[in-house]
Amino acid sequence: MITESFEFEGIPVNCYRAGGGPALLLLHGSGPGASSIGNWRPVLSALAERFDVYAPDMVGFGKSGRKPAAPYFDYALWVRQATAMLQRIPQKRVGVIAHSLSASIGLTMAADQPRVAGIMTTGAMGAHFKLQPGTTRTWTCPRNREQLVAALSGLIHDTSGIDEAYLQAREQVIFAPGYADYFDEMFGGDQQKYIDAAILSDETLARVQCPVLMLHGREDGSFPPSCSEQIAGKLKRADLMLLSDCSHSVAVERTPTFLALANEFFDGLLNNDNGG
Numbered sequence: 001m002i003t004e005s006f007e008f009e010g011i012p013v014n015c016y017r018a019g020g021g022p023a024l025l026l027l028h029g030s031g032p033g034a035s036s037i038g039n040w041r042p043v044l045s046a047l048a049e050r051f052d053v054y055a056p057d058m059v060g061f062g063k064s065g066r067k068p069a070a071p072y073f074d075y076a077l078w079v080r081q082a083t084a085m086l087q088r089i090p091q092k093r094v095g096v097i098a099h100s101l102s103a104s105i106g107l108t109m110a111a112d113q114p115r116v117a118g119i120m121t122t123g124a125m126g127a128h129f130k131l132q133p134g135t136t137r138t139w140t141c142p143r144n145r146e147q148l149v150a151a152l153s154g155l156i157h158d159t160s161g162i163d164e165a166y167l168q169a170r171e172q173v174i175f176a177p178g179y180a181d182y183f184d185e186m187f188g189g190d191q192q193k194y195i196d197a198a199i200l201s202d203e204t205l206a207r208v209q210c211p212v213l214m215l216h217g218r219e220d221g222s223f224p225p226s227c228s229e230q231i232a233g234k235l236k237r238a239d240l241m242l243l244s245d246c247s248h249s250v251a252v253e254r255t256p257t258f259l260a261l262a263n264e265f266f267d268g269l270l271n272n273d274n275g276g
Helices: 036-048 075-088 101-110 133-138 145-153 164-174 179-186 192-197 202-206 226-232 255-270
Strands: 002-008 011-019 023-027 052-056 094-099 116-122 212-217 238-243
Touching (some): 011 036, 023 101, 036 052, 036 255, 052 075, 075 101, 094 101, 116 255, 133 145, 145 164, 164 179, 212 226
Parallel strands (some): 023 094, 094 116, 116 212, 212 238
Antiparallel strands (some): 011 052
16 A cells, blocks of 8 residues: 545645555545544455555545644535545546545535446435434544543444554544644534535435445444435435444444445446546
8 A cells, every 4th residue: 555645725635545457436434533544444455456446534634634724624625625536536437435424525526526436335424313422422532542432432333343453543643733622623513513514415416327335334323324214215326235233334343244345336337447
């Protein structure tokens, strides 16, 4: 795996690259210490055996730069960043895997970008739900490892998956100087407004013409499965799978299932799109 960097709207962006062949763009979520490594570490190497993987850290997360001025929660900026990342990928058609908040961002991008061949989402946001205690824990930055474990326990059904490597990947982000205050301001005030900011309109969903595969854990109490169910019901070409013994972090909790479904889905969509 290599690390690339580029500037987006004056902000440095970090992006991980691995593999070759058909292109996949991976967009991580917004939880405590979220980053491409924190979100996709269990699946990156396996995906890179079949695909040319691009996994950027979104602005304000991971090793990418932070917004210089509030508001730090900036849905429109993240859509522009995802679109700019898509434009940097040379292949004609690109598959997208997007988690949580980025599922909404990825679908918004796909509504206007015909180069998106298909989207696989995990734990999607993008429809209305009431703020849950677990959502609040997700959007409150931990100040120590004990608080981090408590927050992650609301996102992972089997907490044995919270191992040392998983914790360290997130601690590198949240314990960076000044980051906890930045994150808490990003999700400050009435957090219901951040759920509502990600709601996808019927008009946007009607413009999504590519196939969509949505995965959601049945035990996800922080970002409920009803969100994916609502979205799938309004998409023209959507399959929805609810996974047992799984909460919000599908790539971590159900890694073999995630990989099997991703390989089948994107092999079918991208196997004739190897050219630049």
